[in-house]
Amino acid sequence: MKTMAQVEPRTPIEGGIITNEIVLGVAGSYYLTGNINATGTAIRIVKENITLDLNGFSLTGGATDIGVHVDGRPGAALGNVTVKNGRVTGSSDQAVQFDPVSGQCSGNVIRECTVSEPFFSCIYIVPASGGQCDGNTIDRCTFSRTDNGSAVSVFTLGGSFNGNVIRGCAMTDLSSGVSLSGSTGELRNCTVADCVIETMGGSGINIFPPAHGNLIKNNVIRSPTDQGIWVASSTGNRVENNHITGTGESPDSTTACDPPMRASVCSKG
C-alpha cells in the first residue's frame, strides 16, 4: 500500500514568527505545522498547481502587509492554487489578495477558511490591465471583523473577473459583504450564492459597473445599514431568491436587473 507521502507528497511549513515572507514558487502540496505570525506578508504564492493546507492553524499578518498573496505578477499564470482549512487573521492590509497585475490568477480555490480582522478586506481581488482572474471559487468560508473593507472585494482595473463563484459563506461584522465593481475591464458571469451576510456598516452585496451578467442567488442578508443588495448602473445581472430583512434602506436598483428581483423577499425589520 502506498503511503500518504507517495500518494500526495506534502511539504511542511514550520510555524513561528517570521520576518521574511514565505514564497511558494514550486508546484506541490504544502501544510502548516504551527501558527505563523508574520511581520510582513506571511505567504506569497507565485506558482500554479499549489495546495496550501493551513491545517487548522492561523496565519497572522504583519504590520504592513497581506496574509496570503496570490501574486499574478506580469507573465505569471497562477492556476489550480488551493488555500484551505485554517485561519487568516489580523493583517494590516488585505487578508487574502489575488493580484493579477498583468498575469493570470484563474481556477483557484479558497475553501473552508476563517478570515478575519484585516485592516481592509478579507479577500481582495484587483485585476489590473491585462490581468485575468477567472473561474475562481471561494467556498464555505467565514469572514468577519473589518471596518474598512468587505468580506470579498473585487475592483477591476482593466483586467477581468469572470466566472468566479462565492458560495456558502458566512459574513459578519464587516463594512459590506460582497462588492463587485471596477473602473474598466470585465466583471461577468460571477455567482454569489447561499451566503449569509449579517450586520454591516454598508450594503450586503453591491454590484457596480462594469459588472454584467452576474447571478446573486439564495443569499440571506440581514441588517445592513444601507442596501441589502445594491445594483447600480450595471446590466444583465440576475438577483434571485434572496431573503433580505432589516435593511436601513430599501433594495435599490438604478438599472433594472434581468429579471428584476425575482422571487426575492425584502422587508424592513
Next chain:
Amino acid sequence: MRSADAGQCVFEGLTVQRSANNGFLFKPSASGLLESIAIRDSVVARTAKQGIFFVAGPGVSCRQNEIADCIVTETGDTAIEINGTAGVAAANRIARCALSFVNGVGVGLYSGTGGTNRGNLVESCQIYETSTNGVLLSADGGSCNGNVIRHCNISHAGGFAGIQLTSKNSARCDGNLIEECSISESDLWGVLLLNQAGCAGNVLRDNMIQSGTNIGVRVEGATANRIENNHVHGETAFGINSTGIFTTPASSSNLVVRNSAIGHTINFSISANDTFGPLVTGSGQLMTTGAEAHPAANFSQ
C-alpha cells in the same frame, strides 16, 4: 495538543472520557479572548456536563474557533455549546461532527443579556438521540443572528425539535439559514421558529423533514421568515394527528412557497397574515395552467 501561542491552539487526536465536568471547557475571565482555537479529530465521551463548551462571558470575544471531525457522545448536557452569555461569539465553525446520546441539546448556540452569537457555521454534522433539541439557537436577552445550519442529519431529538430557533426577553434571533438538513423522528417538531421577542428574516429551505408526533415546521408568532422548498413527510407511526407546516395566527409576513407536505392530518395550516403559494392537492399529472403551474405552489397529498 499543538500550540504556538496563547489563543491560537490546535487540539488534535485527543480522547476525553468519563469527565465529571466538561470534555473541553473554554471559559476565560472577563474581557478575555477565545479566538482561533481548533479541536479536531477528537473524541469526547461520557461527560457529566457539556462535551465541548465555549463560554463568552462579559467582555469575552469567542471568535474564529473550529470544532471539526469530532465525535461527542454520552454527554450529560449539550454536546457542543457556544454560549455568548454576555460577550461576543462569532464566526465559529462546527463541521463534520458526530454527536449522539446527548442528555441535552446536540449543538447549542446561545446568547444571554448583552451577548451575541452570530455568523457561525454548523455544517455536515450527524446528530442522533438528544434529549431535547438537535440544534438550538437561543437568544435570551441578546442576539443570535446570521448563523448557518447546513447539511446536517438530525434524528431522534427527544422532547423538543430537530432544530429550534427561539428568542425571548427582548432578544433577536434573526437572519439565520437552515438548509439541506435531514430531520427525522423528532419527538415534537421538526423545526420550530419560536418568537417570544423577535424571530425574523430566517430562511428554512431545501430540508427533508419527517414529522414527529406533532408538527413538521412550526412558526410561532414569528415574522418575515421564508419557508421554501422543504419536503415534510408525515409518518403515521409517529403521530397521526400531526401537521406538516404550521404558522400560528400571530405570525405574519412569512413566505411559504414551493414546499411539499405529505401524509399529515393537516398538511398546511398557514396564518392569513403570511404569504404562501397556492396549495395543490390533486393527484396525477400536473396541469400546465392554474395553481398547479404556479411557480410558488405548495404541494399537499
